[in-house]
Amino acid sequence: MDEALTITSTPCAEPARSGLGVDALKRDIVDNLICLQARYPEIATPHDWYMALAYAVRDRMMARRVATTYTYVARNAKVACYLSAEFLIGPQLGNNLINLGIESNAHAALQTLGIDLDTLVAIEEEPGLGNGGLGRLAACYLDSLSTLEIPAIGYGIRYEFGIFDQEIRDGWQVEVTDKWLQKGNPWEILRPDVAFYVNFGGRTEQETDAQGHLRVRWIPAYTVKGVACDTPLPGYRVNTCNTLRLWKSEAVESFDLQDFNAGDYYEAVHEKVQSETLSKVLYPNDEPEAGKRLRLAQQYFFVSCSLQDMLRLLELKGESVDRFAHVFTAQLNDTHPSIAVAELMRLLVDEKLLPWDKAWEITRHTLAYTNHTLLPEALETWGLPLFQSLLPRLLEIIYEINRRFLDEVRLRYPGDDARLARMSLIDESGAKRVRMAHLATVGSHAVNGVAALHTQLLEQTVLRDFADLWPERFHNVTNGVTPRRFMALSNPGLAKLLDETVGDGWATDLGLLRKLDAYADDAAFQDRWRSVKRANKERLAANIRSATGIVVDPAALFDIQVKRIHEYKRQHLNALYIIALYLRLRRDPKLAVPPRCFVFGGKAAPGYAMAKLIIRLINGVAEVVNHDPAVNGQLKVVFFPDFNVKNAQFIYPAANLSEQISTAGKEASGTGNMKFMMNGALTIGTLDGANVEIREEVGDENFFLFGLTADDVERVKREGYRPADYVRANEELQGVFDLISSGHFSRGDREMFRPLVDNLLNHDPFLVLADYAAYVARQQDVSAAWQDSRHWTRMSIVNTAHSGKFSSDRAIREYSEQIWDIKPVRIALEQRV
Numbered sequence: 001m002d003e004a005l006t007i008t009s010t011p012c013a014e015p016a017r018s019g020l021g022v023d024a025l026k027r028d029i030v031d032n033l034i035c036l037q038a039r040y041p042e043i044a045t046p047h048d049w050y051m052a053l054a055y056a057v058r059d060r061m062m063a064r065r066v067a068t069t070y071t072y073v074a075r076n077a078k079v080a081c082y083l084s085a086e087f088l089i090g091p092q093l094g095n096n097l098i099n100l101g102i103e104s105n106a107h108a109a110l111q112t113l114g115i116d117l118d119t120l121v122a123i124e125e126e127p128g129l130g131n132g133g134l135g136r137l138a139a140c141y142l143d144s145l146s147t148l149e150i151p152a153i154g155y156g157i158r159y160e161f162g163i164f165d166q167e168i169r170d171g172w173q174v175e176v177t178d179k180w181l182q183k184g185n186p187w188e189i190l191r192p193d194v195a196f197y198v199n200f201g202g203r204t205e206q207e208t209d210a211q212g213h214l215r216v217r218w219i220p221a222y223t224v225k226g227v228a229c230d231t232p233l234p235g236y237r238v239n240t241c242n243t244l245r246l247w248k249s250e251a252v253e254s255f256d257l258q259d260f261n262a263g264d265y266y267e268a269v270h271e272k273v274q275s276e277t278l279s280k281v282l283y284p285n286d287e288p289e290a291g292k293r294l295r296l297a298q299q300y301f302f303v304s305c306s307l308q309d310m311l312r313l314l315e316l317k318g319e320s321v322d323r324f325a326h327v328f329t330a331q332l333n334d335t336h337p338s339i340a341v342a343e344l345m346r347l348l349v350d351e352k353l354l355p356w357d358k359a360w361e362i363t364r365h366t367l368a369y370t371n372h373t374l375l376p377e378a379l380e381t382w383g384l385p386l387f388q389s390l391l392p393r394l395l396e397i398i399y400e401i402n403r404r405f406l407d408e409v410r411l412r413y414p415g416d417d418a419r420l421a422r423m424s425l426i427d428e429s430g431a432k433r434v435r436m437a438h439l440a441t442v443g444s445h446a447v448n449g450v451a452a453l454h455t456q457l458l459e460q461t462v463l464r465d466f467a468d469l470w471p472e473r474f475h476n477v478t479n480g481v482t483p484r485r486f487m488a489l490s491n492p493g494l495a496k497l498l499d500e501t502v503g504d505g506w507a508t509d510l511g512l513l514r515k516l517d518a519y520a521d522d523a524a525f526q527d528r529w530r531s532v533k534r535a536n537k538e539r540l541a542a543n544i545r546s547a548t549g550i551v552v553d554p555a556a557l558f559d560i561q562v563k564r565i566h567e568y569k570r571q572h573l574n575a576l577y578i579i580a581l582y583l584r585l586r587r588d589p590k591l592a593v594p595p596r597c598f599v600f601g602g603k604a605a606p607g608y609a610m611a612k613l614i615i616r617l618i619n620g621v622a623e624v625v626n627h628d629p630a631v632n633g634q635l636k637v638v639f640f641p642d643f644n645v646k647n648a649q650f651i652y653p654a655a656n657l658s659e660q661i662s663t664a665g666k667e668a669s670g671t672g673n674m675k676f677m678m679n680g681a682l683t684i685g686t687l688d689g690a691n692v693e694i695r696e697e698v699g700d701e702n703f704f705l706f707g708l709t710a711d712d713v714e715r716v717k718r719e720g721y722r723p724a725d726y727v728r729a730n731e732e733l734q735g736v737f738d739l740i741s742s743g744h745f746s747r748g749d750r751e752m753f754r755p756l757v758d759n760l761l762n763h764d765p766f767l768v769l770a771d772y773a774a775y776v777a778r779q780q781d782v783s784a785a786w787q788d789s790r791h792w793t794r795m796s797i798v799n800t801a802h803s804g805k806f807s808s809d810r811a812i813r814e815y816s817e818q819i820w821d822i823k824p825v826r827i828a829l830e831q832r833v
């Protein structure tokens with residue numbers, strides 16, 4: 001870290017572009033303001049200063065970036081490629097300052113210029129290139145890869161429009177276009193020289209080459225160009241600076257001359273527009289209707305560019321093609337990049353002219369697949385006609401993979417036709433479809449789930465036949481999150497207290513937090529712990545006030561549920577409980593309810609009507625509860641709009657209680673649960689995803705467990721679940737439904753929530769009502785526990801103390817050792833220059 005560049009250093013002053021001291025930073029910021037923003041200090045806007053600072057920080061990453069690339073090539077290091085359709089990286093400035101260790105110097109440099117660092121950090125628009133947990137996981141993993149000095153490239157798509165911005169109007173979600181690139185992106189380095197062509201449509205032809213081998217030629221209908229856009233990602237206090245490489249689509253020619261000369265200008269421009277459309281917009285997940293042609297095109301586009309780039313780098317390293325799997329390992333983040341199985345085969349067989357068996361060995365050895373969901377509606381499949389028309393050559397390859405694979409299954413399970421049909425890459429039960437999870441599993445040497453329970457269910461349900469056939473391929477890697485962004489950056493008060501208590505090594509060795517156990521009952525330490533939490537709650541309260549106008553009391557219990565809005569995550573279970581509390585207070589205004597502030601946040605997929613209705617219900621409840629005199633301010637309900645990484649950073653640290661109440665067996669892992677825990681929140685939750693392991697780490701006495709287990713859920717469903725029975729048997733719950741149906745939370749409109757009420761009473765696919773009573777009872781325990789402040793604080797400290805397992809560093813070490821067979825490479829700065 002303190003190895004500064006030596007090339008241009010003089011005895012008196014650090015070089016402006018690389019020096020880490022206050023003076024060098026200051027000079028670079030002012031230079032950038034003038035040279036890049038064309039402004040001088042007296043007239044510069046805060047955004048100008050933000051850009052000037054961002055470029056100064058970027059300057060400092062460049063020498064690291066260059067040294068990193070140089071070292072990887074010189075040492076012929078194996079590189080981990082993380083293929084993901086989403087990277088929800090969040091704002092970069094604050095994190096880069098922390099990772100480079102120059103936050104306080106940047107603060108001081110700006111102070112001498114009369115500028116406040118926090119104001120500049122708050123200006124940055126985040127790249128919303130992901131929907132939620134899956135994209136954020138990819139971003140946490142990249143932070144850990146750099147920090148652990150593991151050679152890595154993140155490969156994905158540079159969406160021009162990321163996830164929509166959410167506004168709330170009249171209680172409803174309104175989607176507003178994300179304009180993250182409008183004011184420019186100082187972190188991105190465009191690489192026009194790193195570009196590849198990707199084919200679509202058309203047909204294939206067989207031909208015999210000069211050596212007499214049968215070859216297939218793909219004659220595409222059109223070709224799109226992918227150009228690399230790089231974002232440097234510095235590790236924490238190390239010289240490693242890996243790259244996130246996102247592909248932007250462009251037309252191959254600005255227009256087709258033939259069409260143009262023929263006078264068809266519009267036809268010529270059409271193709272250009274179509275090509276550029278490819279990387280235009282991120283698809284929201286959880287959309288009920290899938291099968292979008294453009295989405296498959298996006299997946300193939302970024303996967304093909306990425307694999308072609310890897311082949312280019314292989315050549316650059318002077319390695320032959322058959323060494324591919326020794327030089328690269330590629331992790332598929334869910335099935336979105338699973339077309340990589342067929343595309344790598346195509347590149348090796350059609351383009352590099354390798355024999356099929358050799359190509360298959362390389363492909364399987366290179367690829368590994370992470371499964372993220374068991375929900376049947378979220379398992380990707382593509383209709384054959386669509387696949388055939390968009391990617392004809394890849395479908396042929398998939399058929400050949402399938403033919404050989406089914407032969408293997410037949411040998412192993414003779415006569416078992418039912419098994420063959422279940423395992424085939426093609427679902428032939430209705431209209432034929434390609435099963436992407438099967439393709440990913442067959443084409444990978446390792447398959448993993450993202451929490452112990454999830455991996456177990458994966459092996460018992462969706463991939464059961466595959467786990468039977470290849471038990472050695474299955475692994476578990478429980479998700480993790482980066483403590484740099486979600487503790488050091490998001491919770492500076494806690495970070496300081498931790499530095500002073502356990503030493504400053506915790507951010508890269510989260511197990512050190514165990515030392516906090518010794519202070520859990522220390523009254524003086526507890527006071528400091530509470531005052532950190534109190535300050536975080538005041539910060540959130542201020543943000544709530546400016547975003548919604550709602551005034552909340554920082555002394556109240558902050559009970560928070562932030563995540564995508566989805567029926568399986570059961571925000572409506574939480575809402576039903578709030579309504580029950582409200583009814584109790586209305587009946588008896590003198591009732592002593594410990595003051596609670598319920599905070600919700602999260603986006604619903606634009607096409608997911610039920611999720612949007614849940615948002616409307618929460619806002620309806622907020623509107624009533626926050627103003628009813630009977631409540632007397634004891635309950636506050638807030639829907640915090642536009643939950644994203646930027647907002648997450650001040651929401652998680654302010655929580656006393658973390659709501660992790662998904663139907664058991666439905667949440668693969670969750671990562672929000674981990675961010676809350678690290679920041680000292682207690683969890684109320686089901687035995688689902690990583691909650692199981694959180695409870696194991698922290699102990700049952702420090703966790704509010706409730707509800708059916710995954711096995712119970714299956715049993716209840718099998719035995720014929722009748723949700724309305726639970727309402728009839730519970731007078732209070734009946735009252736809750738009556739109040740919703742009366743229009744009380746919909747300004748008198750009795751119809752508004754009917755779809756939600758009918759769905760719960762008649763179907764309730766996620767067993768909200770079956771778990772309701774247990775949830776309410778456990779919430780009573782939470783209220784009782786909150787009254788004993790010393791005990792609550794103890795539990796809060798113990799939660800942070802036992803959160804070490806959930807660092808993404810632990811997860812990345814597991815991938816590196818168990819799946820990737822890859823080792824860290826130390827980067828020395830002076831080596832390059």
Ligand SMILES: *Cc1c(COP(=O)(O)O)cnc(C)c1O
Nearest residue numbers: 132133563644645648670671672
């Ligand atoms: C962590 C995170 C998520 C995932 O939350 P879960 O509770 O695990 O679903 C989603 N969105 C953002 C912005 C996050 O930071």
